[in-house]
Structures are given as structure tokens and as C-alpha cells.
Amino acid sequence: AAGVIQSPRHLIKEKRETATLKCYPIPRHDTVYWYQQGPGQDPQFLISFYEKMQSDKGSIPDRFSAQQFSDYHSELNMSSLELGDSALYFCASSTRQGVGNTIYFGEGSWLTVV
Amino acid sequence: GQNIDQPTEMTATEGAIVQINCTYQTSGFNGLFWYQQHAGEAPTFLSYNVLDGLEEKGRFSSFLSRSKGYSYLLLKELQMKDSASYLCAVRDIYNFNKFYFGSGTKLNVKP
Numbered sequence: 001a002a003g004v005i006q007s008p009r010h011l012i013k014e015k016r017e018t019a020t021l022k023c024y025p026i027p028r029h030d031t032v033y034w035y036q037q038g039p040g041q042d043p044q045f046l047i048s049f050y051e052k053m054q055s056d057k058g059s060i061p062d063r064f065s066a067q068q069f070s071d072y073h074s075e076l077n078m079s080s081l082e083l084g085d086s087a088l089y090f091c092a093s094s095t096r097q098g099v100g101n102t103i104y105f106g107e108g109s110w111l112t113v114v
Numbered sequence: 115g116q117n118i119d120q121p122t123e124m125t126a127t128e129g130a131i132v133q134i135n136c137t138y139q140t141s142g143f144n145g146l147f148w149y150q151q152h153a154g155e156a157p158t159f160l161s162y163n164v165l166d167g168l169e170e171k172g173r174f175s176s177f178l179s180r181s182k183g184y185s186y187l188l189l190k191e192l193q194m195k196d197s198a199s200y201l202c203a204v205r206d207i208y209n210f211n212k213f214y215f216g217s218g219t220k221l222n223v224k225p
Contacts, residue, residue, distance in 0.1 A: 105156035
């Protein structure tokens, strides 16, 4: 079965640079989530989109922005990168249809800021 | 808001049974989920409870008591590959999108 696809899988950037992560949700999933997971930490919710509209906002820094496009893929844009932004960034998707729908995670994008 | 508590780390022996507990306090409960996460990999969905009781899925079972704000994940016939972090997550009824994750329990399975 198709899963959540994230790209790139690994990214190295310097401080103050900009990075863009992409996410392609599972087909027919209408909701996309972005999570940030630092070393040894649990996933922290950043932002989510439902039907291409921002539906919820978590601990996303002002330097970050995201959007969901007409084909439901989403991009997370990170500017003025800081060393503390180094983390594993997960995208996840789900559907609101039905009961008990869970979210499924992509394999993550490793961002290293040097 | 949400407050989810899990033990930080547990150790068990191959072939044994281990129970990982999760307690939560939530303003709006709409389901409890268990995920398994190996280091550096994505969390993978294990089980889901929204009603009280036990859900069994092969070697894994999950139990929920909504009145007590309590769940556990039971792993039977432990295998070395079960060494991973196990995340408890609660879904917010007031925001159908948001999942709140606990800090995870790191399970070490020893021979």
C-alpha cells in the first residue's frame, strides 16, 4: 500500500540558510501534519492542514511556514536556520472520514544545521 | 490541554511479557493510540482504543479505561526486534486533527 512520502531524506544546511521539506500524503488522505522530533524527544506538533487550509498550529517557529497544495502535497519552509533546528521532521497524513482513523507517518527528513 | 505520562524506560527478557502503562489527562478524549518507533525511524501504528476494554492484535494488545484515564500496551513473547520506543498518543475531541504524544517508553529486550 502507498505510504507517506517525504523528501529529501537527509539535508545539511548552514546557519541562516533556508530549507524546504516536501510531503506527499497517502492517496485520499485529506489531512497533513508536520512534527519535529529532536534527539531523544517525543514528536512535537508543528502544524496541520485539512483540505488545503491550515487547521491547527502547534509549536512552529515564526521562521517556519507551510502550505498544502491542490494535489494535497505539503511543503515546510524553514528560514534563518539555527543549530537547534537540527532534528528529524516527520510528515503524517490521515483522513477525517470514518471512525478511529489514525495517522500514518512518513519516514522523516533528517535536517542537520551546521 | 493534555498531560500524558509513560515510564521512561523498561527492560524485559526475550520470550517474556511486558506491560507499558500510559496515563492521560485530557480536556477532550477521542481515542488513544500506540505507536512503535525504532531509533531514527518513523513511528508505526500499533493499536487504537476509543472504547473501554482490550484490543488484541497478534502479540500486541492494548487496554483502555476512560474513567481512569489509563491505558496499557501488552507485548507477549518478546523478541529482540521489539526493542524500541513505544509512544502513547491521545486524540483531542475538540480538535479532530491533533494528536498529543507522550514522551515514549524505551523498551530494552535482553536475551
